[in-house]
Amino acid sequence: MIGWLDxxxxxxxxxxxxxxxxxxxxxVFGVMRLTNVAHGDLVVLAGFAAIALAxxxxxxxxxxxxxxxPLAAASGYALQRYxxxxxxxxxPLPSLVVxxxxxxxxxxxxxxxxxxxxxxxxxxxxxxxxVRLVEGVTVGVLPLATLLAALLVAVALQWFFAxxxxxxxxxxxxxxxxxxxxxxxxxxxxYASATAIAFVLIAVAGVLQAMRTTVAPADGPGLLLFAFxxxxxxxxxxxxxxFAGGLLLGVTQAIGFRLDPGWGIWxxxxxxxxxxxxxxxxxxxRTR
Amino acid sequence: xxxxxxxxxxxEARYGxxxxxxxxDLEARDGExxxxxxxxxxxxxxxxxxxxxxxxxxxxxxxxxxxxxxGLRPGEIAxxxxxLVPEGRRLFASLSVEENLRMGAQCGRPGTWDxxxxxxxxxxxxxKSAAPATSLSGGQQQMVAIGxxxxxxxRLLMCDEISLGLAPIVVKGIxxxxxxxxxxxxxxxxxxxxxxxxxxxxxRLYCLxxxxxxxxxxxxxxxxxxxxxxxxxxxxxxxx
Numbered sequence: 276m277i278g279w280l281d282x283x284x285x286x287x288x289x290x291x292x293x294x295x296x297x298x299x300x301x302x303v304f305g306v307m308r309l310t311n312v313a314h315g316d317l318v319v320l321a322g323f324a325a326i327a328l329a330x331x332x333x334x335x336x337x338x339x340x341x342x343x344x345p346l347a348a349a350s351g352y353a354l355q356r357y358x359x360x361x362x363x364x365x366x367p368l369p370s371l372v373v374x375x376x377x378x379x380x381x382x383x384x385x386x387x388x389x390x391x392x393x394x395x396x397x398x399x400x401x402x403x404x405x406v407r408l409v410e411g412v413t414v415g416v417l418p419l420a421t422l423l424a425a426l427l428v429a430v431a432l433q434w435f436f437a438x439x440x441x442x443x444x445x446x447x448x449x450x451x452x453x454x455x456x457x458x459x460x461x462x463x464x465x466y467a468s469a470t471a472i473a474f475v476l477i478a479v480a481g482v483l484q485a486m487r488t489t490v491a492p493a494d495g496p497g498l499l500l501f502a503f504x505x506x507x508x509x510x511x512x513x514x515x516x517x518f519a520g521g522l523l524l525g526v527t528q529a530i531g532f533r534l535d536p537g538w539g540i541w542x543x544x545x546x547x548x549x550x551x552x553x554x555x556x557x558x559x560x561r562t563r
Numbered sequence: 564x565x566x567x568x569x570x571x572x573x574x575e576a577r578y579g580x581x582x583x584x585x586x587x588d589l590e591a592r593d594g595e596x597x598x599x600x601x602x603x604x605x606x607x608x609x610x611x612x613x614x615x616x617x618x619x620x621x622x623x624x625x626x627x628x629x630x631x632x633x634g635l636r637p638g639e640i641a642x643x644x645x646x647l648v649p650e651g652r653r654l655f656a657s658l659s660v661e662e663n664l665r666m667g668a669q670c671g672r673p674g675t676w677d678x679x680x681x682x683x684x685x686x687x688x689x690x691k692s693a694a695p696a697t698s699l700s701g702g703q704q705q706m707v708a709i710g711x712x713x714x715x716x717x718r719l720l721m722c723d724e725i726s727l728g729l730a731p732i733v734v735k736g737i738x739x740x741x742x743x744x745x746x747x748x749x750x751x752x753x754x755x756x757x758x759x760x761x762x763x764x765x766x767r768l769y770c771l772x773x774x775x776x777x778x779x780x781x782x783x784x785x786x787x788x789x790x791x792x793x794x795x796x797x798x799x800x801x802x803x
Contacts, residue, residue, distance in 0.1 A: 303595065306679070312674055352709060355664050425698050440665065443655075443658055443662045443665065443666065444655045444666070444669065446655065446658055446662075447655040447657075447658055447662075447663075449657070450655040450656050450658070451653055451655060451656075453617060453637075453653075454635040454649060454653040455655075455666070456616075456617075456636065456638055457617070457637050457638075457640075457646075457647055457649065458641065458666045458667060458669045458670065458711075458717070459638040459640060459669040459670025459671070460638060460669055461638050539672070541792040
């Protein structure tokens with residue numbers, strides 16, 4: 276019994292990382308109907324950037340992370356403003372092709388610079404620190420921090436979109452770009468701001484991923500898949516739905532791993548396909 | 564005669580290869596209410612969209628408050644004081660009534676219109692302020708659309724078929740409100756299918772046909788016959 280409780284807890288902790296991946300993807304899709312195929316590669320890129328920053332300037336993981344955040348926001352803004360905005364339109368194909376190309380470029384540049392070896396960001400003592408919840412259930416401090424970060428991101432995004440003027444500008448532009456521009460908004464700037472926020476989430480996810488396990492140049496598509504699955508399972512109704520989708524995917528994988536070490540990822544795919552068949556709008560769809 | 568607040572000169576507009584406007588000359592002086600009438604497809608909505616910046620135009624083809632504004636971005640035109648109530652209302656579906664109204668103030672023009680003033684003009688909206696905008700009745704949605712445009716404190720208010728699909732009593736209420744606003748000195752450009760109503764509320768009118776002005780002049784100078792001839796294709800030149 277305790278064993279299963281442990282599985283559940285570890286699944287939630289694993290899922291919180293997926294939730295972080297997924298919320299960035301959902302944010303960009305929600306605001307501008309852009310499916311960013313390079314999302315996973317950007318997470319890997321952020322991980323490598325943090326490793327390089329820490330290595331070059333002899334920074335701790337937290338300092339490297341602090342340096343990475345403004346960099347991520349600025350490059351997200353610039354990428355959207357000067358590249359991706361031009362791919363948006365009724366036809367989703369141009370944006371898919373461009374982000375797919377971006378994904379290939381990122382993978383190859385990373386491989387060129389860092390080789391194909393997996394690397395990780397040294398987190399120091401925190402990497403191995405853990406707390407015991409009950410007898411038989413021990414959780415690492417780092418996974419716990421990841422869960423906290425994901426929770427914080429979900430709360431912050433939900434509040435930002437529902438309660439602030441900038442948030443309603445995002446929603447208005449998502450509803451009807453032309454009319455939003457009539458109101459004096461510049462959709463190009465709104466989209467670029469949304470991507471800047473998404474890139475901050477990507478940086479958070481990348482640093483946590485690189486600390487928790489390793490990142491390798493070819494990891495991106497796998498991470499994108501988990502993000503997609505979490506978004507589809509949760510639905511696009513709210514950031515809470517996406518958050519829950521990530522946790523559910525994590526728990527499913529953890530259960531799979533417990534049943535058989537080869538089943539974890541596979542069981543995640545099965546649940547994803549089941550949701551897609553039975554409830555394609557996701558478990559927590561938009562209500563109005 | 565005061566200088567024109569809005570003037571278009573030989574304005575043309577096209578959707579891709581399809582030309583929709585052929586050299587429109589139109590003027591609206593400060594405080595005037597101008598009606599634009601014409602059959603479906605005559606180019607009325609296209610004209611408003613082009614003035615609002617949603618369709619491209621040569622810079623000099625549209626002048627507003629003495630400056631060329633043709634082809635500027637819609638947001639820039641809004642900041643200069645032109646607000647459009649678009650055809651079909653186009654409320655933001657995921658925003659509440661109040662959030663929709665606040666969106667109108669995004670362009671940051673100072674003036675007398677704020678939430679309080681809009682709720683005074685349309686008291687029915689006050690109780691619904693937290694409701695999703697698209698859950699309201701058609702008439703109330705139109706009030707939100709007009710209120711949203713007023714929140715921008717425009718110098719020129721353009722209304723595209725605000726009576727469409729509404730009960731006559733509701734239309735009357737909305738036009739009464741508009742007349743009260745216009746009496747306060749706001750300049751308005753109104754596209755209206757109902758010719759009688761258009762004549763009644765406007766100082767001057769323009770009748771469009773296939774992208775050209777076929778009749779224009781003071782609204783009370785035309786008989787119904789003049790207008791129906793212009794409407795259906797026989798050009799009249801009254802008032803010239």
